[in-house]
Amino acid sequence: MLDIVGVSKTFETRDRRVAALQEVSLSVRDGEFLSLVGPSGCGKTTLLRIIDGLTDATSGRIIFNGVELQGVSREMAFVFQDINLLPWRTVVQNVEIGLEGRGLSKRARRQRALQALELVGLETVADAPPYTLSGGMQQRVGVARALAVDPKVLLMDEPFGHLDNFTRENLQVEVARLWQSLKMTVIFVTHDVDEAIFLSDRIALFRTNPGRIAEIVEVDLKRPRWEYNVRAEPNAIRLRERIMDELEVRKLQLA
Amino acid sequence: MAATLQTARTPGSTVNEAARPRRRGVSPRMGQLIQIVSLILVLVAWQLSGNFLNPILISTPSRIVSDFGEILLNGQLVQAFVGSAVEMAIGFGLACLVGISLGVLMGRWRTAEHAVDPLVSFGNATPTIALLPVMEIWFGLGLAARLAFIFVICIWSLLINTLAGVKNVNRGWADVGRSFGLSPFESTRRIFIPAAMPFIFAGMRLALAQAAVGMILSGQEIGETGLGGLVENFGSFFQTGHLIASIISSTALAFIAFWLLARAQAHFCPWIRAMSARR
Numbered sequence: 001m002l003d004i005v006g007v008s009k010t011f012e013t014r015d016r017r018v019a020a021l022q023e024v025s026l027s028v029r030d031g032e033f034l035s036l037v038g039p040s041g042c043g044k045t046t047l048l049r050i051i052d053g054l055t056d057a058t059s060g061r062i063i064f065n066g067v068e069l070q071g072v073s074r075e076m077a078f079v080f081q082d083i084n085l086l087p088w089r090t091v092v093q094n095v096e097i098g099l100e101g102r103g104l105s106k107r108a109r110r111q112r113a114l115q116a117l118e119l120v121g122l123e124t125v126a127d128a129p130p131y132t133l134s135g136g137m138q139q140r141v142g143v144a145r146a147l148a149v150d151p152k153v154l155l156m157d158e159p160f161g162h163l164d165n166f167t168r169e170n171l172q173v174e175v176a177r178l179w180q181s182l183k184m185t186v187i188f189v190t191h192d193v194d195e196a197i198f199l200s201d202r203i204a205l206f207r208t209n210p211g212r213i214a215e216i217v218e219v220d221l222k223r224p225r226w227e228y229n230v231r232a233e234p235n236a237i238r239l240r241e242r243i244m245d246e247l248e249v250r251k252l253q254l255a
Numbered sequence: 256m257a258a259t260l261q262t263a264r265t266p267g268s269t270v271n272e273a274a275r276p277r278r279r280g281v282s283p284r285m286g287q288l289i290q291i292v293s294l295i296l297v298l299v300a301w302q303l304s305g306n307f308l309n310p311i312l313i314s315t316p317s318r319i320v321s322d323f324g325e326i327l328l329n330g331q332l333v334q335a336f337v338g339s340a341v342e343m344a345i346g347f348g349l350a351c352l353v354g355i356s357l358g359v360l361m362g363r364w365r366t367a368e369h370a371v372d373p374l375v376s377f378g379n380a381t382p383t384i385a386l387l388p389v390m391e392i393w394f395g396l397g398l399a400a401r402l403a404f405i406f407v408i409c410i411w412s413l414l415i416n417t418l419a420g421v422k423n424v425n426r427g428w429a430d431v432g433r434s435f436g437l438s439p440f441e442s443t444r445r446i447f448i449p450a451a452m453p454f455i456f457a458g459m460r461l462a463l464a465q466a467a468v469g470m471i472l473s474g475q476e477i478g479e480t481g482l483g484g485l486v487e488n489f490g491s492f493f494q495t496g497h498l499i500a501s502i503i504s505s506t507a508l509a510f511i512a513f514w515l516l517a518r519a520q521a522h523f524c525p526w527i528r529a530m531s532a533r534r
Contacts, residue, residue, distance in 0.1 A: 084427035
């Protein structure tokens with residue numbers, strides 16, 4: 001469905017070249033929840049941005065449903081770590097932004113936006129300014145904004161990184177539920193291994209310097225995962241150990 | 256401890272009285288009182304100075320008031336005020352239109368920025384008064400020259416500030432536009448321009464102050480009309496009372512203009528105050 005083929009990205013500044021990604025290849029299955037996990041600086045966010053078309057790869061290709069992508073695709077939507085709601089627009093107007101310039105009537109746009117807000121339970125604050133919302137609520141608006149355009153692929157860049165633990169756990173469950181009911185493909189970037197285990201079908205483990213995929217592990221845990229304590233599951237514990245080994249050993253070797 | 260608590264609850268004393276710490280300096284109400292008193296003292300001293308100073312020097316409040324009444328009643332002040340206000344509005348308005356549009360264009364299109372940049376550096380650096388005779392040569396000795404002068408004096412602030420605002424738009428917001436498939440034009444319209452509004456309004460405030468100066472100056476030098484003309488006229492005849500009345504009228508016009516701009520910002524961009532409060 002989505003193929004990342006030999007993607008490399010080098011950032012050049014006046015004093016140095018950074019190999020953020022080196023020959024990364026990955027096949028994303030239709031409808032799967034795939035996490036990209038690794039320490040900071042490993043290029044996972046860069047890869048996500050390249051997939052979305054926000055950043056250009058230095059080399060390599062992104063092939064989506066057989067077609068090579070050039071830039072941004074209407075079938076993918078991005079959820080930002082910094083949330084990035086536009087402060088001069090109300091909540092519902094923010095959610096509408098992806099629907100503008102597509103020939104929909106004002107009423108139809110608002111309708112679709114309200115439906116998206118209902119998915120995240122925020123239809124009651126539709127006409128509020130974003131700064132009156134808590135961080136968790138704002139990010140849910142960010143998710144609604146992405147869902148409003150009915151994407152085939154949802155790209156989430158450490159969406160809960162700036163939120164507190166309680167909010168994060170609630171939102172993880174919300175995302176899991178949404179994914180289960182909407183049945184779309186999700187590529188999720190995080191440095192939180194437990195989060196990845198809770199949410200994903202597969203986890204791609206990244207190494208840094210240069211950024212590349214070390215291994216892709218299958219997460220073989222029963223769903224729905226919000227109905228039991230995943231952290232206490234022996235399989236989950238084993239998986240976590242294995243992932244931490246893979247990631248931590250590398251860190252020690254670099255030190 | 257218990258004693259202080261009891262004091263707080265003693266009937267007759269308000270909780271505030273007991274809880275408020277000893278404050279340094281004066282209370283706001285006292286501050287206001289001092290302001291009013293000092294203002295009155297200045298006016299009284301000013302008035303009394305007229306008994307031993309030549310009124311040509313600084314006149315007296317009573318004379319100023321009566322001179323003010325005179326030029327108001329004979330229509331001179333009203334005509335000058337309205338004329339100046341209109342010229343300032345048109346000059347400023349045109350400068351906003353051109354300056355802000357160019358600023359946005361340059362901010363979003365590198366080629367435009369490179370092309371216009373030398374002109375901006377040159378124009379911004381030129382002492383504007385030097386351009387007065389140029390305006391007269393190009394536009395004659397009347398209204399067009401005055402409007403052109405006001406236009407030229409205040410356009411740079413608008414352009415430069417708008418440019419800075421557009422180029423400094425939050426990267427994340429720009430990403431939102433691109434990520435959701437907005438065309439560069441749509442992004443400019445829906446994201447960059449609203450995002451740059453705080454800068455644009457700051458530029459407008461600067462430009463308005465410059466436009467006021469331009470209004471007076473052009474009124475003085477080109478055709479001796481409007482408030483500038485009054486200042487020029489009364490000044491050259493040493494009619495200090497009338498002169499000061501005219502200057503005060505110019506200040507009033509500027510105040511009104513700034514007030515209108517603030518109202519416009521509050522109406523069209525209410526989010527700016529909210530944004531700055533958040534940061």
